[in-house]
Amino acid sequence: IFEKSIYDHNFCDxxxxxxxxxSLIKSISRFTPEYVSKRCDVDQGAIIEAALMFANGKKGGAGTGTGPSMAPHSSLTEHLIICLNVICGRYNREGDLVESGNFLYPDSPRLAQVIPAKDPTPGPPSRFRNLRGYRGQMPCSTLADEILEPGEGQIRALIVSGGNPVVAFPDQELTMSALKDLDLLVVLDHRMTATAELADYIFAPRLALERADVPHLMDRWFAAPYTNYTDAVVEAESELIAEWEFFWEIACRMNTPIALSGGELPLDHKPTDDEVIDLVYSEARMPMDQIRENRGIIHAGKEYVVQPADPGCTSKFNLMPDGIQVEIDQVFAEVTGAELWPGFNPAIHTFRLISRRLKDVLNSLGTELPKIAARSTTNYAYMSPDDMKDLKISDDDLIxxxxxxxxxxxxAKADKTLRRGIVSMAHSWGGTSLTDEKVRDIGTPTSRLTSAREAIDPINGMVVSSAIPVQVQLTKEFSTN
Structure with missing residues (x-):
């Protein structure tokens, strides 16, 4: 894109x-199509074609996701994707419409300008690996050590609301050791997860039809100015509670107020779902009473229209912030990103295990439903048929x-769409066993292959959970179906 000078000069100027x-142009100039083609084993012509297709397009941004965001150098990958969008000017301009209404969030006019830079790591420091929290949340890759390591700040009690750390968190063996070491583990979930098996207390929550709710996450993603509100339509059984009720009950007993944008949750009486929603979304762009009155409709004409930049705006994109040059140099010096792993042997770890999404299951959620379980009870290890033939592996063999x-x-399961040298598996399957004797029934957690102490992204603490260097061989004691 730079060599052919087809980036958006006006936007960049x-x-x-x-x-x-x-600096960016100079730094990446050594990553020629020839070099990238050889290192990634991707056709040089295809690389150039993709770059030209993107740069010559009028609209359309590039993004990351589960795969690249879980692979080596995830922060650098994200940064370079942002740079690609910047140099091609893939940002809304004055007069453009923003599809989603963002009705549940505070009103925030969209301006055709660069938002001033902020400190990306304002959170408290972790005791480990020079990592910090982001936006009020700590990196989960340090949680096990925060539990196991004595000293000020050691975590002794953990509340898990809807998550399943045993199979989802990195480094399953270390994670389980930490969870078992806790003085108190509380789980809020509607099913007996692997994590719930280790809990001291389990609370069953009310589910979607049993509570009033709004689409908090999706509100920013709707492809039209739309949002919604739903009442509870099914009466919950007496012992079921909403997640907020659990925290409210604890707060009452500790006389510790819970502050929300609209004020504190009352401690002198139990609020309703709607009272909690009103306090959470007190600053919503569309007031909650209007959302309740206008359910299931698209609010035509309520889209954000991008406004002109402030006349005094001087902020500009910094394409080479501190640390980026050093990591780009590191990548160029590598033969493969697998070198981040101590113990990596290119003669042994000849495959890369990559993440995979499934249509019926999201992380560890879904396998408890009989109709979904009837389709598959395991997270297959998909491989190229050619690799399976070379290793004398057949479908449904254990590997x-x-x-x-x-x-x-x-x-094992053959997938002719996969290139050679790849194992593709969905994450967050399996249970508390570290020996996988029930792999055909419950799958296996790929997180066991990861390390929470090594091959860590230096900025966000992300553990390498995709493109994991692995060896594949037929399981000797279970070589047949």
Missing amino acids: EWVEPSTLN DISSPRSTITGV
């Missing part, structure tokens, strides 16, 4: 710090998949 643009950290046993 107005909104990009020139010295950082020049051992070993990273520098640990080993899982998977059920």
